[in-house]
Amino acid sequence: MEAFDHIVVGGGSAGCVAAAWLAGKARVLLLEAGDPALAHPETLTADGFKDAFSNDALMWHRMSAPQKDCGGRPIYVGTGRGMGGSGSVNGMVYTRGDRRDFDAWPEGWRWDDIVPAFQAVESRLGIRPRPPTPFAESFLAAAVEAGFERKDGMNDGDLAGVVGANDMNYAGDQRRSSYRAFVHDDPPAGLTVRTGARLRRVVFEGGRAVAVDYAKDGRVERARVTGELVMAAGALETPRLLMLSGVGPAAELARHGIPVVKDAPGIGRNLQDHPNVCMFYTAKAPVDFQYPQVYGFDVAARKAGEPRGAPPDTCFVCYAAPASLKESMRRMVPVLALPGRLHDVALLRRLLRGAIELAFRLPPLRRFVDSLFGIVVILGKPTSRGCLRLASADPDAPAVIDLGYYTSAADRATMEAGIARARDIAARGPLARAGAKPLSAGAKPVAGASLWRWLAGATMTTFHFCGTCRMGEDADSPVDTRLRLKGLANVRVADASVMPEIPVSALNAPSMMIGQRAADFILSGDMA
Structure with missing residues (x-):
């Protein structure tokens, strides 16, 4: 069985940033369920955004639960898959947000606290209108x-x-996604990337993540983690994968016969979108x-x-x-x-x-x-809240997603x-x-x-899902302000699911900022 210092689950906007910075100092495994970027070259070009969006291989096919205030319709809630995640299929809009968006975030996450992380990301991306x-x-x-x-x-x-x-994050005819800027152009020496690798579950022992099981090429493989596990699969996948691994609302897990590792009622709640x-x-x-x-x-x-x-x-x-x-x-x-x-x-x-x-x-x-x-x-600032719950214990089954629109x-x-x-x-x-x-x-x-x-x-989605593993010091927040999953020794969440309240603008830039801060916390020796 292979062993790594850190494992990052999800090669999207936040995951690529976190994995790249960590791999400068440690052995890191990055697991991405989708394809390598070179299999879909439109994800690397500025003009390819429209073709990437229409490519089935680059988008998860998901439908929400019927929305009562949208005529009873289910809403398409696909997100990007493959290296770069949604950051490889979006329109390359880069907006930090309004400074007052972050007044509702915990102390340590206000505007002045997070600007240095934005700047660190931007120094690699290059942004311009x-x-x-x-x-x-x-x-x-x-x-x-x-x-x-x-x-x-x-x-x-x-x-x-x-x-x-x-x-926008582009340069000439190139898309400057976090994958392009942090992984593709200058691969960190300590980084191992596995594409086509779908997480089945996190293996816990004594309240600590010790390994991950993932499916690749028709087999289930296991990788051991000696340091930290970083969940960066996005606001619609991270909570689903945690619940499948026994971390979530105990009653919900019991309903599907999943042994409870950590009762975390807030996992899957507080879903927001634009x-x-x-x-x-x-x-x-x-x-x-x-x-x-x-x-x-x-x-x-x-x-x-x-x-x-x-x-x-x-x-x-x-x-x-x-x-x-x-x-x-x-x-x-x-x-x-x-x-x-x-x-x-x-x-x-x-x-x-x-x-x-x-x-x-x-x-x-x-x-x-x-x-x-x-x-x-x-x-831009919805007050409605939705939720995400498991449909079954099958790792391949999509979650039940209620957007709660209007x-x-x-x-x-x-x-x-x-x-x-x-x-x-x-x-x-x-x-x-x-x-x-x-x-x-x-x-x-x-x-x-x-x-x-x-x-x-x-009405349709703007594909800005967040909030399902919200961070905060209150009892309802399953993640603390250092992005640690409460009650577990070595698990962090580093994607849009930790956002306690949605910014008024697009979430790609804030997601990369969160990936940057996750790496900073880990590299500083800030362990649970």
Whole structure:
């Protein structure tokens, strides 16, 4: 049996950072369930994000439990798999968040505490905004008319009422994911990477993780850990894997016949995400940008002329349909049209995707899509909470995921205000002169029950799952502020699952920051 000083489970945004830093000082095994990056070269290029998103091999196929306030629909909750995780399939948006996002985090995790970790990550990534194109400038000018303040970059911790070209992690034609920057370009000498390695369980003895069992190439193999085990499989996988290993709510484990190693009721609770809707418009001329590069943040209900400064609760994104609508449909149409086990039939997925390819070759459709853009309204500070629980003791069975979308009245009011704000932006001079005409029902002046019928059917995830292993000193938090799993000797959690409250912006940058801090804590000798 092989032995390692440390084992990191999950080769995603946080896991690559943590494993790389630890491997500079120790022997580290990094286990990733998905493929090596070179098997899917689109994960290494800046332009490959749309193709990566539509590649079944690079996304976990998961559906949520039916969402009562989304018309009883299950929501697609896939996340990235393969080296780099979601950081290899996303739009490369890099935002630290608003400094006040972290006021709700424990002491030691406030803005001034975490900026050095952000800077350490950024020194390897290299981040920069993309210059706005003429159409993007029209959106920015319209948002300024609607009361936003123009600010490009947006990583100084003040996102209140600002709009601009967001920072992105790319360099030329390269994607600068944590995998690319920390593992691929300069492999640490002490790092062993195993891809196609799905964790089956963590082996505990006397409250200490001593080994992991993982499936690879049809066999179950075991690796021993003498130092620390770092769980970095993401907010939808880390709690599932811990529960399968006997760490979680005792009653939940007993229901599935799993021996209890540690009763941790908070595992799987406090699930948060950013639900969104996209309001589509047509323009007179083709839309000329390719990336999700233009963002705004504000209190949704703030009116033009009112002072800015309150913590933002909503994010607004200008979406260019020509850049990725075909690929998005290649991903989502099979999900929506093939429920349950039908989605597992590869032939049916191929037939649907082939039909989409043919449709997009038709000149009338191409012309229509070329002039199509959207304003995405993202609920940035949801007060609703969901949960994740086991479906069975089968390590291959996905968890039961209840997102809890719109279960709070405050969230419903914020989304309504955000939609009204987006309509205001679209009606402003620069976009009006570009010929912006509403296409989605929500972009038109509908309200009340009619608006919510559309919203219930149009809501989707922004793939920003977090909170399921929240950190804090309170009894309800299963992870302490040094990222140690309470009650176990040598297990840390280092991914978005530890976030006690979701930031208003994308989670890729904060996830990498958490991976950085996990390595810092371990290398400092900060043991349980």
